[in-house]
Amino acid sequence: MRRYNYSVADLADLLTGNPDYRYRDLKSKLIKPAIEQINDRTDIKISFKENKQGKKVTSLVFWVEEEPALDEKEAFAECNAYEFDYASAV
Numbered sequence: 001m002r003r004y005n006y007s008v009a010d011l012a013d014l015l016t017g018n019p020d021y022r023y024r025d026l027k028s029k030l031i032k033p034a035i036e037q038i039n040d041r042t043d044i045k046i047s048f049k050e051n052k053q054g055k056k057v058t059s060l061v062f063w064v065e066e067e068p069a070l071d072e073k074e075a076f077a078e079c080n081a082y083e084f085d086y087a088s089a090v
Contacts, residue, residue, distance in 0.1 A: 004062045011060060023057050031060075043067040 006014070012021035015030050035046045044066050051059045077083070 002064045004064070005059060006062075007059045008057055 008023050008026070009019040011031075012023070012026050013019040015021075015026065031048070035048065038044055038046055044064060046062060046064050048060050048062045050057045051061065
């Protein structure tokens with residue numbers, strides 16, 4: 001698992017080219033849809049947490065996890081003499 005921490009201004013600048021982009025729009029139009037698509041369509045799982053000072057979000061922490069591929073699961077099962085089939089992998 002990897003962890004990434006970005007200030008809101010740095011993240012807005014990276015995604016839009018404008019460090020003053022409103023966080024509410026950044027989250028609803030860019031961050032959440034991108035995370036949902038990545039989580040739904042890949043073996044990568046992303047989650048995030050908002051860090052706040054008072055009520056204002058100042059930075060975001062992203063956690064990125066990757067599920068092992070099916071062939072990696074099969075190799076692990078074979079190496080450890082486990083019974084393996086697709087249903088048990090899921």
